[in-house]
Every structure is written in structure tokens, then in C-alpha cells.
Amino acid sequence: MKKPALFLAIAICCLSGFETLAQISVPFKSKTDDSIHNVFIWHSDTLRELRKDSIAIQSLFGHVKLQSEKTFFYTDSLAMNHKDNIIEAFGHVHINDKDSTDIYSDYMKYFVDTKKIIFQKNVQLLDGKGTLSTDELHYDMNMHIGDYYNGGKVVNKNTTVTSQEGTYYADTKDVYFKKNVKLKDPAYDLSADSLIYNSEKQLATFITTTFIRDSSGRTISTRDGFYDMKNHRAQFGKRPTITDKGETITADNIHFEDSTGISTAQGNAVFQDTVQSLTLISNLMIANKKTNTFLATQQPLIILKQDKDSIYITGxxxxxxxxxDSVLRTPDSVQGMAIVRKAANPNDSSLRYLQIYHHVRIFSDSLQAVADSVYYSGLDSIFRLYINPVAWAGGYQVTGDTMFLYTKNKKPDRLFAFENSLVVGKSYTNMYNQIKGNTLNGYFKDGVIDYMRAKGSAEAVYYIKDDSMNLVGVNRVNKADVIDMIFLNKQLNKVVLREDADGVMYPIRKAKIDELKLRNFKWLDYRRPKTKYELFREAPEPQAVPEEKTGPVNEERKDTIQGLR
Structure with missing residues (x-):
């Protein structure tokens, strides 16, 4: 018998049936480098040696306490195998590692050479911040790292995380969960293939595709980021998507704080309201859930989706x-009851307004417009254009001090311009059809311009063509109460003067074209967004060029004009 074993045998003979009161050092010789590792027996009711197949097994029973370096072991009984350098513990196993981590189980196998432990049956690991439960745990005393492979659970205050596999880092209080990860919290439910959770900071870090649902029903899909459960704030990266009651937002990065209700989306952010068929794109969006407000900057673009002719707006x-509420609850003589009923549902996205300000540009196939600022109400579906608004429809330009665009089912329905309203359409080089009035209404049919009406001190200049579409004259209306412009297939078909019209018609050859411009005339076609791709680039104002002196049309000019279709 080796000296360590002989020493232990003598101690067993002396102490059998008695409680040990002083520590006994039990040396284990390494099989790889002949080094000695001492395990100290602090307490045992009984010590006994058994021999099986020439292998001596020292057994300790009753309130056993051992020490290996800074780790203490407690158990009902254990067996020490010096040949294999293994210590096995049975019943009410408890170890305390570095006075910071406690592990409990029904069974433990300690490999003395490698300082690795296998815990089995009813395993619990406690670190003062949370509890890890599993049926089998592999713990490395060198690295202070534990692994489970057959299902485990971590409970930290009101948060519970489960997974098929996991790795616990005692020094940092991190748990790396793998395979079928589920996190339950009073505020959130989470599922992922992998997740890192810090029990001390109550911080969940997302490293793979993660799906989150909060208590309000909002869902989040992300592949990167974190959620701070202690401070109720989160950040999501790699194009996360958040869906909330028919509204969806995605961006390169999204950050939000529950305490303030403020969330920020940065980098190619896309917001969609499926109820209102509205899409908003920008590089920066800031939303406040408590005040239910929303701000978008850095080239924001609004898309009001339609089947054939969507409306695009930028500013x-x-x-x-x-x-x-003061607006919602104000009865209207016609639809007041409808407004009051709508007010009972404050979360209805149709009960919102939009403000778009500075360098506003609007495009659809049937209508384009620019202005300094726009106000849109979901309650009446009216776009209100302020400060130098200009609109184009059916090849005609409309200006006025203020302009209202009424929509129906996201399509233009009526255009109302008041104070200094003027309609201009180009007929030929330096020749413009013009209608002016105190107010102007343009009416659309299925989103396409149908007719326009100028009313109040109306004036007009319009060029007349024959059935072959040759220019034959120009009509100068000095005064009329009402002037209508009738369109066909987006083109001017005829002009109708109503009530007390006073004007003169000039043959085209005798017309002084340069003088046929109404007050405040401006041709602003360079400002018109001709496609949706031009919304973010407005052409500079062209430099003034001396206009051609037209005068009466000569024969050569007459032939050119008459040949124009």
C-alpha cells in the first residue's frame, strides 16, 4: 500500500465510528505529471475503506465536508478512488466554488486531475443573481464554467429562460443558451436558436434570429442587439422588424426605451401602415409611444399605395x-355624429394628421405638386398646401396662395386653390392657355382630371384649334363670373364661359403673343417632379432667355403652326 493510502487507513481505524474534528489531507497523485493534489477532509461521521478488485475505495458517511483548493464539498456520503483519481458523492450534494457559486445535486463525480465535475439529478446552480436548473451539469473548476446538454432553465427574478443546451460562466454571470431558447418575462416572450443572458445585469444579448412578443401584442424580429430588462431599454440591429397592430417598421438599427416610450429607427427605415395603405421611408425616424407622435427626417418619403396610381410625397x-380630441368631438352639421363615434377609438390610425414641411414635393401619374409645407388629416383626407404651392394635372399648372387637395380612396378627387389662383397650360412655344379667378376648383374622375372651374373676376387666355388641331386664334377673356375647362383623356378639350363673359378673339396671325400673359403669370415646369425618381432633386430655375418676338404670324410661321398637331 502506498503511503497516502496507509496514512488514510490508519486514520480510518482510529476514527471509525467517531466524528472528525480536524482536517485530514488526502493526497491524489496525478497520472500525467506525478504532481500531488491534496483534498482535505474537514468532517465526516464515519470513514471506511472498502477493497474491490485490488482497488481501495475510501468511503465517508454522514455530514461529509471536503475542500479542494477554494472549493468546498458537502454531501451525505462519498467515495474516493485513488487509482482513477475520482471522488463520487451521493445524496444532498452541495459545493461552494470560490464563495460565489453554489451547486446542488443528488449525485456528483469529481475528476481530481482535471478538476472537472459532473453533477446529475436535480441539479441547481445558484450565483446570488439567478438559479440554473438541469438534470446534468458539467462544471470546470479551473475556468468556473458549467455546461448542460439535455435541457436547462435559468430563473432570474421574474425572468425565466429555457434551452436544450447552455454554458454558464461563473466569473461574468453570463449564460450562453443554445437550441430552442425560450425566454419568458412579464413584459416579453422571446424565442431564438441562441441567446446570451447576464443574470447580474438582467441583460439579454441577441446573436441569432430572435422573435419577441411583448405584453401589448407587439412583435419584434431581429438578428442582433440586446434587451436590458432592468432598465427597460433595447437595441436591435441587422435590419430588425417590429410589427404592432397593422403597423410595421424595419431599419438597419432600432433603439427604444420603455421608460420614456421613445424609439429610434436609423438607416433605410421603412414604416408601413397596412390599414391606411401608407408607407414611410427615411434614414431617421423617432417615435414616442406615450404621446403617440412620430418624426421622420433625412430624406423622408411617404407612399400612399393605390392599385394603379400611388401618391409619393417627400419633404x-x-x-x-x-x-x-377637441377637433374630433366638434360636431359637424352633416357628419358630426360620425366624427364623435370615431373619437371613441383613439388608436385608429385614420385619426392622425401628417405635417410635411419645407421643400415638399408630390408625385402621382395624374397629379404632381410642390409647396413649402403640407398638412394632411386622416379624418377628411385633405392635403393642405401652404406657401407658394404649385400643382400640375392634365398638362396644366395650378398656382395660388393656398391649395387644398381632396382625396377619396387615396386618389385625387378635388383640387381647390384660393387667392390669386391661376391655371397655365402650354399650347405651343411661348403660347400658354391661362385661366385666373378668385378661387379655382379642379375635379377628378377616377383620379384623372375631369374639369376645372375658375370663379370670381375670372380671366382667361386660351388658344383655339380647329378640328385638325391647327391653331386658328386666341381668345382673351377680360372678365367672366365662371370659366370652365373641360378635359378629355387628360387633355384640354374645350373652354366654357358662363355668365357675363367679356372677351376678344384674335386670329392667330394678328395676335400679340408676348402680351397675352395674365398677371402673376409664371411657367414653373422646371419645378415639376416628372417621375417619382425626381422627388429628391429639384432642378434649378433656368436662366432668363430673351423670348422670341412673335407679333403677327407671317406665312412661313403660319405654315409651321398649322402643321403642328
Whole structure:
């Protein structure tokens, strides 16, 4: 018998049936480098040696306490095998590692050479911040790392995380969960293939595709980021998507804080409202859930989706909020009851308004417009254009001090311009059809311009063509109460003067074209977004060029004009 074993045998003979009161050093010789590792027996009710197949097994029974370096072992009984350098513990196993981590189980196998432990049956690991439960845990005392491979659970206050596999890092209080990860929290439910959770900071870090559902029903899909459960804030990366009651937002990065209700989306952010068929794109969006407000900057673009002719709107800044209750609850003589009923549902996205300000540009196939600022209400579906608004429809330009665009089912329905309203359409080089009035209404049919009406001190200049579409004259209306422009297939078909019209018609050869411009005339076609791709680049104002002196049309000019179709 080797000296360590002989020493232990003598101790067993002396102490059998008695409680040990002083520590006994039990040396284990390494099989690889002949080094000695001492295990100290602090307490045992009984010590006994058994021999099986020439292998001596020292057994300790009753309130056993051992020490290996800074780790203490407690158990009902254990067996020490010096040949294989293994210590096995049975019943109420408990170890305390570095006075910071406690592990409990029904069974433990300690490999003395490698300082690795296998815990089995009813395993629990406690670190003062959370509890890890599993049926089998492999623990490395050198690295202070534990692994489970057959299902485990971590409970930290009100948060529970389960997974098929996991790795616990005692020094950092991190748990790396793998395979079928589920996190349950009073505020959130989470599922992922992998997740890192810090029990001390209550911080979940997302490293693979992760799906989250909060208590309000909002869902989040992300592949990167973190959620701080202690401070109720989160950040998501790699194009996360958040869906909330028919509204979806995705961006390169999204950050939000529950305490303030503020969330920020950065980098190619896309917001979609499926109820209103509205899409908003920008590089920066800021939303406040508590005030239900929304701000978008850095080239924001609004798309009002339609089957054939969507409306595109851009500006420097987009702001959205709920329509105030004072407005919602104001009865209207015709539809007041409908307004009051709508007010009972404050979460209805149709009860919001949009403010788009500075360098506003609007495009659809049937209508284009520019202005300094626009206000849109979901309650009445009216775009209100302020400060130098200009609109184009059916090849005609409309200007006025203020302009209202009424929509129906996201299509233009009526255009109303008041104060200094003027309609201009180009007929030929330096020749423009013009209608002016105190107010102007343009009416659309199925989203296409149908007719326009100028009313109040109306004036007009329009060029007349024969059935072959040759220019034959120009009509100068000095005064009329009402002037209508009738369109066909987006083109001017005829002009109708109503009530007390006073005007003169000039043959085209005798018309002084340069003088046939109404007050405040400006041709602003260079500002018109001709496609949706031109919304973010407005052409500079062209330099003034001396206009051709037309005068009466000569024979050569007459032939050119008459040949124009």
C-alpha cells in the first residue's frame, strides 16, 4: 500500500465510528505529471475503506465536508478512488466554488486531475443573481464554467429562460443558451436558436434570429442587439422588424426605451401602415409611444399605395400625431355624429394628421405638386398646401396662395386653390392657355382630371384649334363670373364661359403673343417632379432667355403652326 493510502487507513481505524474534528489531507497523485493534489477532509461521521478488485475505495458517511483548493464539498456520503483519481458523492450534494457559486445535486463525480465535475439529478446552480436548473451539469473548476446538454432553465427574478443546451460562466454571470431558447418575462416572450443572458445585469444579448412578443401584442424580429430588462431599454440591429397592430417598421438599427416610450429607427427605415395603405421611408425616424407622435427626417418619403396610381410625397421633415380630441368631438352639421363615434377609438390610425414641411414635393401619374409645407388629416383626407404651392394635372399648372387637395380612396378627387389662383397650360412655344379667378376648383374622375372651374373676376387666355388641331386664334377673356375647362383623356378639350363673359378673339396671325400673359403669370415646369425618381432633386430655375418676338404670324410661321398637331 502506498503511503497516502496507509496514512488514510490508519486514520480510518482510529476514527471509525467517531466524528472528525480536524482536517485530514488526502493526497491524489496525478497520472500525467506525478504532481500531488491534496483534498482535505474537514468532517465526516464515519470513514471506511472498502477493497474491490485490488482497488481501495475510501468511503465517508454522514455530514461529509471536503475542500479542494477554494472549493468546498458537502454531501451525505462519498467515495474516493485513488487509482482513477475520482471522488463520487451521493445524496444532498452541495459545493461552494470560490464563495460565489453554489451547486446542488443528488449525485456528483469529481475528476481530481482535471478538476472537472459532473453533477446529475436535480441539479441547481445558484450565483446570488439567478438559479440554473438541469438534470446534468458539467462544471470546470479551473475556468468556473458549467455546461448542460439535455435541457436547462435559468430563473432570474421574474425572468425565466429555457434551452436544450447552455454554458454558464461563473466569473461574468453570463449564460450562453443554445437550441430552442425560450425566454419568458412579464413584459416579453422571446424565442431564438441562441441567446446570451447576464443574470447580474438582467441583460439579454441577441446573436441569432430572435422573435419577441411583448405584453401589448407587439412583435419584434431581429438578428442582433440586446434587451436590458432592468432598465427597460433595447437595441436591435441587422435590419430588425417590429410589427404592432397593422403597423410595421424595419431599419438597419432600432433603439427604444420603455421608460420614456421613445424609439429610434436609423438607416433605410421603412414604416408601413397596412390599414391606411401608407408607407414611410427615411434614414431617421423617432417615435414616442406615450404621446403617440412620430418624426421622420433625412430624406423622408411617404407612399400612399393605390392599385394603379400611388401618391409619393417627400419633404425635409415629416411629423405625425393624433388629431386632438377637441377637433374630433366638434360636431359637424352633416357628419358630426360620425366624427364623435370615431373619437371613441383613439388608436385608429385614420385619426392622425401628417405635417410635411419645407421643400415638399408630390408625385402621382395624374397629379404632381410642390409647396413649402403640407398638412394632411386622416379624418377628411385633405392635403393642405401652404406657401407658394404649385400643382400640375392634365398638362396644366395650378398656382395660388393656398391649395387644398381632396382625396377619396387615396386618389385625387378635388383640387381647390384660393387667392390669386391661376391655371397655365402650354399650347405651343411661348403660347400658354391661362385661366385666373378668385378661387379655382379642379375635379377628378377616377383620379384623372375631369374639369376645372375658375370663379370670381375670372380671366382667361386660351388658344383655339380647329378640328385638325391647327391653331386658328386666341381668345382673351377680360372678365367672366365662371370659366370652365373641360378635359378629355387628360387633355384640354374645350373652354366654357358662363355668365357675363367679356372677351376678344384674335386670329392667330394678328395676335400679340408676348402680351397675352395674365398677371402673376409664371411657367414653373422646371419645378415639376416628372417621375417619382425626381422627388429628391429639384432642378434649378433656368436662366432668363430673351423670348422670341412673335407679333403677327407671317406665312412661313403660319405654315409651321398649322402643321403642328
Amino acid at each position: 425635409d421633415t415629416v411629423f405625425s400625431a393624433n388629431i386632438p
